[in-house]
Amino acid sequence: MKVLRIAWKDTLTRFRDRKALIGLLAAPLIISALIGLAFGNINFGGSEPPLSHIPIILVNEDDGQLGQVYEDVLTSDALADLLDVTKMDDLQAARIQIEQGEARAVVHIPTGFSNQIIPASTGASVGQASIKIFTDPTSTVAPVIVKSIIEQISAGINTVNLAAEISAQQAMEYAGILGPELARLAEILPEELSQENFDFETQKLSLNKSQVGEVQQDINAFAYFVPGMAVYFLMFSMFGGARSILDEESRGTLPRLMTTPTPISEIILGKMGGTFLTGVLQFTILMLASRYIFQLSWGNSLLGLAMIVLLTVFAASGLGALLTSFTRNQLQANVVGMTVSLVFGALGGSFFSTQNLTGALDFASRLTINRWAMDGLTKLTISGAGFNEVLTEAAVLGVIGLVTYALAIPAFQRRFVK
Amino acid sequence: MSETILKAQDLHKRFDKVHAVQGVSFDIRQGEIFSLLGPNGAGKTTTISMLSCLLTPTKGDAQIDGYSVRTQADKVKQVIGVVPQEISLYPDLSARENLAFWGRMYGMGGAQLKERIEAVLDIVGLSQRAKEKVETYSGGMKRRINIAVGLLHQPKILFMDEPTVGIDPQSRRRILDTVLELNKKGLTVLYTTHYMEEAAELSHRIGIIDHGKLIALGTQEELTRTVGEYDTLHISVDGSKTDPGALVEPIGKIKGVHRASLEDSSFIIQAEDANTVLAGIIAQLDKAGARVLNLRVDEPNLEAVFLHLTGRALRD
Ligand SMILES: Nc1ncnc2c1ncn2[C@@H]1O[C@H](COP(=O)(O)OP(=O)(O)OP(=O)(O)O)[C@@H](O)[C@H]1O
Ligand SMILES: [Mg+2]
Numbered sequence: 001m002k003v004l005r006i007a008w009k010d011t012l013t014r015f016r017d018r019k020a021l022i023g024l025l026a027a028p029l030i031i032s033a034l035i036g037l038a039f040g041n042i043n044f045g046g047s048e049p050p051l052s053h054i055p056i057i058l059v060n061e062d063d064g065q066l067g068q069v070y071e072d073v074l075t076s077d078a079l080a081d082l083l084d085v086t087k088m089d090d091l092q093a094a095r096i097q098i099e100q101g102e103a104r105a106v107v108h109i110p111t112g113f114s115n116q117i118i119p120a121s122t123g124a125s126v127g128q129a130s131i132k133i134f135t136d137p138t139s140t141v142a143p144v145i146v147k148s149i150i151e152q153i154s155a156g157i158n159t160v161n162l163a164a165e166i167s168a169q170q171a172m173e174y175a176g177i178l179g180p181e182l183a184r185l186a187e188i189l190p191e192e193l194s195q196e197n198f199d200f201e202t203q204k205l206s207l208n209k210s211q212v213g214e215v216q217q218d219i220n221a222f223a224y225f226v227p228g229m230a231v232y233f234l235m236f237s238m239f240g241g242a243r244s245i246l247d248e249e250s251r252g253t254l255p256r257l258m259t260t261p262t263p264i265s266e267i268i269l270g271k272m273g274g275t276f277l278t279g280v281l282q283f284t285i286l287m288l289a290s291r292y293i294f295q296l297s298w299g300n301s302l303l304g305l306a307m308i309v310l311l312t313v314f315a316a317s318g319l320g321a322l323l324t325s326f327t328r329n330q331l332q333a334n335v336v337g338m339t340v341s342l343v344f345g346a347l348g349g350s351f352f353s354t355q356n357l358t359g360a361l362d363f364a365s366r367l368t369i370n371r372w373a374m375d376g377l378t379k380l381t382i383s384g385a386g387f388n389e390v391l392t393e394a395a396v397l398g399v400i401g402l403v404t405y406a407l408a409i410p411a412f413q414r415r416f417v418k
Numbered sequence: 419m420s421e422t423i424l425k426a427q428d429l430h431k432r433f434d435k436v437h438a439v440q441g442v443s444f445d446i447r448q449g450e451i452f453s454l455l456g457p458n459g460a461g462k463t464t465t466i467s468m469l470s471c472l473l474t475p476t477k478g479d480a481q482i483d484g485y486s487v488r489t490q491a492d493k494v495k496q497v498i499g500v501v502p503q504e505i506s507l508y509p510d511l512s513a514r515e516n517l518a519f520w521g522r523m524y525g526m527g528g529a530q531l532k533e534r535i536e537a538v539l540d541i542v543g544l545s546q547r548a549k550e551k552v553e554t555y556s557g558g559m560k561r562r563i564n565i566a567v568g569l570l571h572q573p574k575i576l577f578m579d580e581p582t583v584g585i586d587p588q589s590r591r592r593i594l595d596t597v598l599e600l601n602k603k604g605l606t607v608l609y610t611t612h613y614m615e616e617a618a619e620l621s622h623r624i625g626i627i628d629h630g631k632l633i634a635l636g637t638q639e640e641l642t643r644t645v646g647e648y649d650t651l652h653i654s655v656d657g658s659k660t661d662p663g664a665l666v667e668p669i670g671k672i673k674g675v676h677r678a679s680l681e682d683s684s685f686i687i688q689a690e691d692a693n694t695v696l697a698g699i700i701a702q703l704d705k706a707g708a709r710v711l712n713l714r715v716d717e718p719n720l721e722a723v724f725l726h727l728t729g730r731a732l733r734d
């Protein structure tokens with residue numbers, strides 16, 4: 001009973017904290033939305049995309065290979081429904097088209113863009129080149145879409161870059177406390193999108209045709225990336241939850257709890273239970289939100305889905321608690337949590353499909369919770385698998401959960417009983 | 419004499435490098451306010467933590483209401499109320515939510531819990547603001563809720579670890595009054611402080627703790643006396659009709675008077691207890707026809723005791 005009280009107190013506190021909510025729910029939804037938008041897979045609220053054939057003008061003054069890549073992608077079949085691209089040579093004339101309401105955005109690739117970005121083999125310093133986007137101030141959604149597409153192309157038309165970069169970079173930058181910075185993500189994202197200029201570093205522009213090819217694959221981006229982001233952000237919140245035990249220790253509420261007639265095992269289980277409950281709620285809300293916002297189908301097996309989600313949260317909260325129990329303090333716990341979440345996200349398929357992984361990388365991937373969760377979830381969402389087909393994933397996640405919980409509880413107990 | 423509710427016997431606590439508590443023993447009687455007075459790092463919190471079953475003593479034991487803190491922690495925890503030195507509350511919950519949560523941790527619930535929450539809010543005078551989040555409270559208000567939590571389950575004995583640290587004088591006054599009032603209603607209190615005045619005002623008995631050792635124990639009067647400090651009486655007389663100088667010797671011979679001297683027309687008399695010798699002195703003066711113009715008694719204070727015992731001031 002007291003276990004539930006403690007768990008509920010934690011969950012309630014988290015879901016009442018508006019900043020924490022952004023990290024729990026808004027950030028994964030926004031990133032999923034961006035990825036979805038970038039793939040032209042827009043499906044807000046209806047069966048017909050409300051946004052299609054957005055008139056844009058491309059002014060490509062670059063005669064190098066990079067400008068051509070942008071042009072190829074923007075005019076590719078994958079984006080054909082979304083964008084109506086007109087090519088023009090005169091930037092001024094193109095901008096007038098916006099004012100006249102003929103176009104929603106102008107994408108301008110300046111002269112010498114390729115040369116500036118790709119330095120001569122002599123190794124000359126890299127210049128800062130930017131693609132400029134001019135947008136219709138009266139239009140709200142279209143410019144965001146165009147910008148996110150350009151951003152996508154710039155990031156190597158590789159979703160690894162967008163998601164990993166934004167979350168990793170921002171999160172690392174404010175590596176102090178996890179909750180608040182992840183919360184800031186949602187504030188930062190629209191800001192980034194509102195920038196008119198996109199500056200590139202050479203590394204990001206290792207574009208090649210095969211990567212461009214990914215865009216042309218007709219995959220359901222939402223069906224993959226919403227679960228991907230949900231699992232990715234779940235890891236963060238599970239580590240955050242585990243860390244709250246250390247927060248309570250330093251704040252004095254844990255010692256005070258220990259002076260009440262409540263066994264320490266119940267206190268620890270309550271704290272872990274609160275993290276578990278938070279994870280289940282977070283995942284459930286993300287599933288419901290994506291169902292209604294993105295029209296995403298979560299498959300045909302509600303039972304299979306419930307099992308995978310519960311066991312994913314079970315495993316993630318267990319691992320979070322176990323690793324946290326061995327850290328020296330909150331700061332170290334934060335670093336560990338951040339690192340594991342990022343590495344697991346990268347290896348475990350939160351950002352890209354692990355289907356083609358082989359050898360050591362595939363093995364490493366199978367060591368992550370994200371991998372098993374994603375395998376189970378994508379079987380359900382993309383392949384429409386049933387309960388029996390995700391039993392292996394469920395079993396692996398269940399074992400991870402059992403082992404980590406079994407180790408974490410006594411580890412915390414040893415740590416706190418002095 | 420009322421019965422003993424807490425009996426600490428040779429408590430020791432050794433951390434990795436620090437021997438924080440080194441053989442502390444004392445008794446607390448039912449209905450008494452007992453203070454542990456000592457400077458920073460003396461071992462007050464460590465002692466209270468052992469009595470709260472938060473730390474296991476390295477050596478020694480304590481009985482509270484007959485239960486051992488070593489072997490019957492569950493029973494002990496039902497009997498004690500704890501007010502930690504740090505404000506140990508959930509800042510993002512309201513005061514009432516905090517109280518509800520902590521009450522449940524004491525196994526309370528339902529109407530009884532509701533009633534107790536209102537009662538303790540009333541005791542600390544925060545009923546009006548109970549809906550607000552604790553993080554919006556002033557330091558003094560937080561301290562009062564911190565105390566309220568310790569009172570919820572109607573403990574037999576309340577441990578208060580420096581409950582007035584870092585707050586304004588009014589809040590401090592309020593808290594001291596609350597402690598006195600609770601005690602008047604029968605609550606036994608173990609109070610720690612490094613403020614001599616607080617210990618002096620509140621306590622029936624005081625233990626002075628320094629470097630993990632209880633260096634003195636007793637009522638304020640007993641303590642100051644054991645270290646050879648005396649009450650000092652200053653008596654000014656009208657010396658126009660008699661010679662006060664002739665009275666120094668007879669006064670010095672009164673039982674209980676340690677030393678007597680005369681400066682101008684004022685007697686300075688050191689006595690073990692001013693009250694017991696006062697009648698005799700007045701009688702002597704009266705017999706000689708010396709009119710008393712002014713009389714002052716200076717009791718020796720705890721500060722002086724600490725200084726005497728350790729060679730250091732209580733507050734540096
Ligand atoms: N968990 C711990 N680990 C190591 N040393 C500790 C620990 N807790 C206390 N100490 C040390 O034990 C000694 C006594 O500390 P304690 O907190 O009991 O003193 P205190 O009288 O409560 O002081 P204050 O008035 O500052 O609260 C100090 O030297 C302190 O550094
Ligand atoms: Mg202390």
